[in-house]
Structure formats: C-alpha cells, structure tokens
Amino acid sequence: MSYGEVRERATRMDSPADPQAVGEKNANAGVEIGLNAAIVAVADNEPQVLVIRGETDKAGATDGLPFGPFSPLHHRTFEGGLRTWVKHQTGVELGYVEQLYTFGDRGRHAQQGDVGPHVVSIGYLALTDAHPGSDLTHGTWRSWYQYFPWEDWRRGRPEILGSTIEPRLRDWIASQPATTGQPITRQERVRICFGLEGAGWDEEKVLDRYELLYEAGLVDEAARDGRKAADEWQDRPRLGQPMHYDHRRILATAIGRVRAKIKYRPVIFELMPDDFTLFELQRTVEAILGPHLHKQNFRRLVEGAGLVEPTGEVKMRTGGRPAKLYRFRREVLLERPAPGVRVKPGKV
Amino acid sequence: MSYGEVRERATRMDSPADPQAVGEKNANAGVEIGLNAAIVAVADNEPQVLVIRGETDKAGATDGLPFGPFSPLHHRTFEGGLRTWVKHQTGVELGYVEQLYTFGDRGRHAQQGDVGPHVVSIGYLALTDAHPGSDLTHGTWRSWYQYFPWEDWRRGRPEILGSTIEPRLRDWIASQPATTGQPITRQERVRICFGLEGAGWDEEKVLDRYELLYEAGLVDEAARDGRKAADEWQDRPRLGQPMHYDHRRILATAIGRVRAKIKYRPVIFELMPDDFTLFELQRTVEAILGPHLHKQNFRRLVEGAGLVEPTGEVKMRTGGRPAKLYRFRREVLLERPAPGVRVKPGKV
DNA sequence: CTCAGCTATGCTCAACTTGAGCATTAATGG
DNA sequence: CCATTAATGCTCAAGTTGAGCATAGCTGAG
Numbered sequence: 001m002s003y004g005e006v007r008e009r010a011t012r013m014d015s016p017a018d019p020q021a022v023g024e025k026n027a028n029a030g031v032e033i034g035l036n037a038a039i040v041a042v043a044d045n046e047p048q049v050l051v052i053r054g055e056t057d058k059a060g061a062t063d064g065l066p067f068g069p070f071s072p073l074h075h076r077t078f079e080g081g082l083r084t085w086v087k088h089q090t091g092v093e094l095g096y097v098e099q100l101y102t103f104g105d106r107g108r109h110a111q112q113g114d115v116g117p118h119v120v121s122i123g124y125l126a127l128t129d130a131h132p133g134s135d136l137t138h139g140t141w142r143s144w145y146q147y148f149p150w151e152d153w154r155r156g157r158p159e160i161l162g163s164t165i166e167p168r169l170r171d172w173i174a175s176q177p178a179t180t181g182q183p184i185t186r187q188e189r190v191r192i193c194f195g196l197e198g199a200g201w202d203e204e205k206v207l208d209r210y211e212l213l214y215e216a217g218l219v220d221e222a223a224r225d226g227r228k229a230a231d232e233w234q235d236r237p238r239l240g241q242p243m244h245y246d247h248r249r250i251l252a253t254a255i256g257r258v259r260a261k262i263k264y265r266p267v268i269f270e271l272m273p274d275d276f277t278l279f280e281l282q283r284t285v286e287a288i289l290g291p292h293l294h295k296q297n298f299r300r301l302v303e304g305a306g307l308v309e310p311t312g313e314v315k316m317r318t319g320g321r322p323a324k325l326y327r328f329r330r331e332v333l334l335e336r337p338a339p340g341v342r343v344k345p346g347k348v
Numbered sequence: 349m350s351y352g353e354v355r356e357r358a359t360r361m362d363s364p365a366d367p368q369a370v371g372e373k374n375a376n377a378g379v380e381i382g383l384n385a386a387i388v389a390v391a392d393n394e395p396q397v398l399v400i401r402g403e404t405d406k407a408g409a410t411d412g413l414p415f416g417p418f419s420p421l422h423h424r425t426f427e428g429g430l431r432t433w434v435k436h437q438t439g440v441e442l443g444y445v446e447q448l449y450t451f452g453d454r455g456r457h458a459q460q461g462d463v464g465p466h467v468v469s470i471g472y473l474a475l476t477d478a479h480p481g482s483d484l485t486h487g488t489w490r491s492w493y494q495y496f497p498w499e500d501w502r503r504g505r506p507e508i509l510g511s512t513i514e515p516r517l518r519d520w521i522a523s524q525p526a527t528t529g530q531p532i533t534r535q536e537r538v539r540i541c542f543g544l545e546g547a548g549w550d551e552e553k554v555l556d557r558y559e560l561l562y563e564a565g566l567v568d569e570a571a572r573d574g575r576k577a578a579d580e581w582q583d584r585p586r587l588g589q590p591m592h593y594d595h596r597r598i599l600a601t602a603i604g605r606v607r608a609k610i611k612y613r614p615v616i617f618e619l620m621p622d623d624f625t626l627f628e629l630q631r632t633v634e635a636i637l638g639p640h641l642h643k644q645n646f647r648r649l650v651e652g653a654g655l656v657e658p659t660g661e662v663k664m665r666t667g668g669r670p671a672k673l674y675r676f677r678r679e680v681l682l683e684r685p686a687p688g689v690r691v692k693p694g695k696v
Numbered sequence: 697c698t699c700a701g702c703t704a705t706g707c708t709c710a711a712c713t714t715g716a717g718c719a720t721t722a723a724t725g726g
Numbered sequence: 727c728c729a730t731t732a733a734t735g736c737t738c739a740a741g742t743t744g745a746g747c748a749t750a751g752c753t754g755a756g
Contacts, residue, residue: 077452297745316752
C-alpha cells in the first residue's frame with residue numbers, strides 16, 4: 001500500500017496515516033490538549049493534593065487541579081511540559097510522575113449542543129515530598145479526603161457511608177426500571193463498589209465509587225452537568241467537595257492508582273523525607289490506603305523486602321522508646337522485579 | 349481567585365481554565381487525536397494482533413496498528429468511537445477495551461524541525477475471541493511474537509537473546525561514556541530489563557525492553573527516526589519486525605498490560621470461546637505470558653478461585669482421557685475483589 | 697530518683713498458600 | 727488387548743501471612 005493510499009484511508013479510519021494527512025483532512029476537528037496533574041504529598045499523616053481554589057458561590061468554593069495546556073511547539077513530551085510548568089508555578093519539584101488516563105467525554109463537562117473546540121485532558125499523577133506550605137505561589141494543599149470523605153477509613157468505617165450514602169443508594173436501586181436488560185443490577189454494582197453485604201471494601205475502587213455516585217446523581221458534578229434538575233438537588237447535603245469540570249474524576253483515578261501502585265512499586269518513598277522511622281512510614285502508607293496495619297508485620301514486611309536500611313541514627317522523643325531511622329534502599333529497584341509495600345488491609 | 353483570573357492564567361499554564369478559553373488562546377497549537385488499537389486474539393495457541401500490512405520496501409513489509417482519527421463531532425467517547433470504527437472496518441466485535449497510554453513525543457516519529465499539526469495517539473488494548481481469519485475486510489492477524497521474538501519463552505529462552513541481543517547490548521554498555529552522572533548505569537538497566545546475571549526475566553517489562561533496544565539503536569525504528577546513520581544499520585539483522593511510527597511501542601505497552609492484567613482480572617476469558625477445557629485455558633495463558641505452567645497447580649488455582657464451572661460436557665479426542673469442559677463463572681466478578689489467573693512463571 | 701506509661705522492636709506459632717511430584721483414570725490407535 | 731497420551735486426584739515440604747506475647751528503652755509525673 002502506498003503512502004498516498006494510506007492517507008486516503010485515514011478518514012475512513014481503517015489504516016495508519018501520517019500526521020500531516022490527519023492535520024489537513026480534519027482541521028475542523030481540532031482539539032486542545034490539557035494536562036491536569038493530581039500532585040500528591042503527605043503531611044501530618046494527611047494525604048494532600050495541590051489544588052487551585054476557585055471562586056466562592058452559594059454552594060461554596062469549587063477547587064480545581066492545576067492545569068496547563070499542552071503546546072507541541074514548546075514541549076517535546078507531555079511529562080516534560082508538566083514538570084516545567086508545575087515547577088514554574090508552584091516551586092514544587094515533582095518526583096514520581098505517571099500518566100493516568102486521557103479523558104475526552106462529551107457530556108461530562110461539555111454543554112449541550114457544544115460543537116466548538118474540544119478539550120481532551122490528560123490526567124497525571126505526581127508524587128512529591130515537598131513540605132506543604134512552602135514556596136507555593138499559587139495553589140493550596142488540601143486533604144484529598146475533603147473531596148472523598150467516604151474513602152477515609154483511618155478511624156474505622158466513615159460515618160457518611162451509613163448515614164447518607166447507603167440510604168441514597170438504596171433509593172437509587174429502588175428506582176431502577178424493572179425491565180432493564182442490564183447484565184448487572186444496580187444493587188450488585190452498589191454491593192461491589194461499596195463492599196456491602198459482606199462484599200468487602202476494596203480501597204482501590206475509588207473511581208468506580210465516584211462514578212457510581214455520579215451516575216446516581218449524588219455528587220454535585222452530576223447536578224451541574226445536567227443529570228438532575230437543580231432544584232431537586234438544593235436540599236441535599238453534598239457528598240464531598242466538588243471540583244471543576246471532571247477534576248474530581250481525575251483525582252479519583254489518581255487516588256486509586258497510588259493505592260494500587262504502592263503495593264508493587266516503592267513509590268511510597270517519593271512521599272517520605274530521606275530519613276524516617278518505620279512507624280512514620282506505616283503512618284504514611286495508612287494515610288494513603290486507609291485501614292490500620294499490623295505494626296510488627298508491617299516492619300517485618302518492609303525490612304524483609306529489603307526496601308530500607310538503617311541509617312544508624314535514632315529518633316528520640318517518640319513518646320516511648322527511641323526509634324531507629326531508616327532510609328530507602330534504592331538498590332532494591334535493581335534486585336527485585338516488583339518491590340512494594342505488599343500490605344493487605346488489617347482488621348478495622 | 350475569580351474564574352476570569354483563572355482564564356487569564358491559563359496560557360501561563362498555571363491554573364484551571366475552561367475549554368473555550370483554551371480554544372481561543374491556543375488555536376495555533378491545535379492537535380489531532382488519533383486512536384490506535386492493539387486488537388488481540390489467541391488462535392492455535394498463538395497470540396495474534398490485528399495489523400494493517402504496509403508497503404513492501406527493501407527492508408520488507410512495515411505493518412501498522414489499526415488507526416482512526418478521533419472526531420469529537422462524531423464520537424461522544426473515545427472508546428465508543430473505537431468500537432464503532434473497528435466493527436465497521438473489520439467486523440470484529442471488541443470485548444474488553446482498555447485505554448493504554450497517550451503518546452505525544454516529538455522526536456519519536458516526528459521529523460526534524462516539524463512544526464506542523466501535532467498528532468497525539470491514544471493507544472488502546474482490545475481483546476476479542478473473534479476467530480482470526482473470519483470477516484476481515486482489512487487487516488491481518490499476525491503473531492505478536494513476530495514483532496517481539498525475544499518475548500516468546502514458550503519453548504525456553506529465545507535464541508535471539510543469546511545470539512544477537514546480548515552481544516549487541518554489551519557493545520552498547522561498553523560504549524557508555526565513562527563520566528556520565530547517570531543514576532543508573534546501562535549495565536544495570538540491561539540487567540534488570542533482560543534478566544541477566546540472575547536478575548530474573550519479568551514478562552511484564554515488554555515496554556522497558558523495547559525502549560532499551562530503541563535507545564541502544566537496535567531496532568529499525570531507531571534508525572528510521574534518525575538515531576543511527578542508515579549505513580551503520582544496513583548489515584545488522586533486524587530485531588523483530590518494525591512497525592509504522594511508534595506502533596511497536598504501543599503494541600509493547602499492550603502486551604505488557606495484558607500480561608499484567610490477566611493476573612488480577614479475569615480478562616483471559618475474553619480471549620476464550622464460551623466452553624473450553626482447563627488445558628486449553630492454560631495454553632492460552634501460556635501463549636500470553638510465555639513460560640510453561642505447572643498443569644496440576646494451574647487447575648487447582650483456576651478451580652479454587654471459582655473462576656470456572658463445569659458445563660457437564662466433555663471434550664473427546666484430546667489425545668488421551670477426555671477433558672471436562674468448563675465455562676467462565678461471571679459471578680466471580682461479584683464475589684471477589686481481584687479475581688484473576690494468579691500464575692507465577694514456572695520452571696523454564 | 698523511680699516508676700508508670702508509652703512506643704519500638706524481637707520472636708513465636710498456627711493457618712494458609714505455593715511449588716513439585718507421584719498416582720490413577722480413561723480415551724485412542726494399532 | 728495393550729502401549730501411549732492426556733486428564734485429574736492427592737500429598738507433602740517449604741514458604742508466607744495474620745496475630746499476639748514479651749522485652750527494651752525513653753519521658754514525665756510525683
């Protein structure tokens with residue numbers, strides 16, 4: 001097949017095509033690329049995310065994730081562009097950066113009948129040990145549980161689940177049309193996502209839960225996007241703070257990804273200072289994951305996996321016996337295929 | 349900060365901005381979105397990928413992955429657009445579809461000094477049990493190991509590793525400038541990626557291996573992109589068949605993702621017919637992963653996890669005792685948080 | 697100055713999982 | 727009918743994991 005033929009086919013969507021061809025044939029379908037970053041740090045045992053405060057309306061402030069348009073003229077790679085503008089704006093030096101997902105749904109944050117330029121957002125997860133509070137020119141560190149209170153299991157099952165979410169979801173289940181040919185019922189979906197009826201809470205299903213709540217019309221973004229009439233919404237307490245556009249969805253993706261990732265990659269150390277005690281490490285893991293872990297087993301795990309080595313120093317004033325300080329053993333990356341904090345949730 | 353201010357800042361890349369603002373301010377940075385799909389099936393114990401045959405030049409045919417531009421006017425979601433054009437073109441009904449990664453590197457497949465429209469490709473992985481050979485209007489099923497012969501460990505360690513890849517990589521290691529301040533040496537990287545010196549082969553590191561070979565100038569794409577002078581390349585046998593643009597990179601990502609995914613999600617059944625024997629299932633898993641698995645343990649695992657249930661039928665003419673037929677128990681999705689074929693590679 | 701209180705850290709044990717291999721069952725093709 | 731080839735059942739040792747008991751070593755109250 002010649003290159004010309006390839007180009008011919010490009011608009012029929014069935015062949016590889018070259019960049020120029022696409023540019024010429026579909027100029028009217030031009031799309032803007034936006035990079036959104038969920039920048040995560042942990043401070044005071046609280047997982048923090050860097051947000052830009054929005055304006056305050058009757059419903060309160062609406063925050064958004066840091067955002068930068070991607071300009072192919074200025075940036076060779078997405079990740080490079082991201083690091084540059086985040087550093088430039090906030091002074092935060094990103095450690096680990098990982099692409100999450102590219103969101104392009106119409107109907108999520110687009111208006112009805114929208115035919116203008118379309119924005120595709122590429123979501124990123126970034127981890128940093130930057131000390132929240134320092135050097136920020138824009139943006140604020142906020143606990144990610146403000147946006148997802150039902151994800152915070154550090155003090156047991158969050159009250160909001162039983163008091164608000166479950167009753168609402170039961171209404172939603174009850175309102176399901178009887179004759180749908182859905183392969184899976186609303187009831188089953190709720191059960192799996194929220195771990196009801198003995199299904200067990202899976203801390204990684206952050207996005208699934210958010211999307212279910214969205215679909216059920218229980219988060220502000222759903223109302224805003226026109227899924228529910230506004231007045232039907234007024235009297236309902238909001239479930240977590242909303243964010244601009246689909247930013248809460250991106251953040252949900254980010255939280256789920258970190259929670260999964262620390263179990264098989266030592267990314268948790270991106271969130272730690274150079275030296276730390278094992279209990280501080282455990283607290284950080286718990287801030288991310290939720291449930292409490294068995295202390296002795298946690299240290300056996302971390303030490304046994306060769307993830308850390310003692311610095312020789314100790315930390316005094318722990319409230320009890322002094323704790324040995326450790327540092328991350330970067331060499332594990334060279335030794336083990338999938339080193340990570342292989343924790344499983346303990347008893348709550 | 350008001351929303352107007354936020355919009356002002358958008359072009360300084362430091363704040364959330366609304367779609368319209370981005371569209372107006374950066375019209376000259378317009379970007380085209382292309383969807384690339386690695387469509388995978390397994391036939392005759394061979395993992396197959398659907399490719400579009402390219403033209404034949406002196407170096408042989410260059411294949412590409414099916415490609416379709418994304419038009420925000422016609423498609424509400426990326427995935428919807430993908431399913432539609434794939435079905436339309438090939439007749440293949442996609443089962444499981446998953447977004448892989450969004451590639452936007454300049455310098456990968458862009459020409460020097462390219463300042464024209466930029467193409468961003470969103471790579472997708474799709475699984476289907478479509479029987480290769482049927483209903484294809486365009487495209488051909490080919491074994492993915494044609495493009496990655498070093499990934500095929502089904503008959504033990506692939507010969508190409510010892511005969512060709514290792515010597516070449518040793519040259520590359522030897523040619524490393526002595527005084528680089530690299531945090532990790534070429535030698536270490538090769539060791540980890542290719543499991544040398546007892547490091548162990550990690551079948552999921554498909555992309556890492558490909559990118560290392562690319563960086564070392566050992567795959568055709570590297571030469572094509574200008575990393576090596578063409579004549580320096582001539583006499584070298586190619587390492588696997590090349591593909592258009594960065595399609596082999598996308599395929600590498602896809603293979604790595606499937607290999608990882610089947611271990612914690614029951615996606616393997618997307619590749620199977622409705623009824624199958626446990627050994628057929630094992631063969632399919634092995635086609636994907638590579639190494640041989642311990643037969644008895646494999647069946648213990650699969651049955652124990654409740655992934656399958658007997659249909660009551662048996663399959664005769666297996667060459668020995670008749671084999672019970674099984675089907676996928678879809679209910680596991682409702683029972684377990686992360687059902688999958690938790691195999692670990694056995695002895696090779 | 698001493699001891700209660702508190703956290704750090706060491707160690708044990710039973711239950712469960714995993715890797716391997718032996719043994720038995722049941723068609724198939726001469 | 728028997729040798730061959732798979733399928734399937736079962737056992738066992740080694741390793742991993744969940745839980746808890748016990749000891750060590752500061753700090754602050756009295």
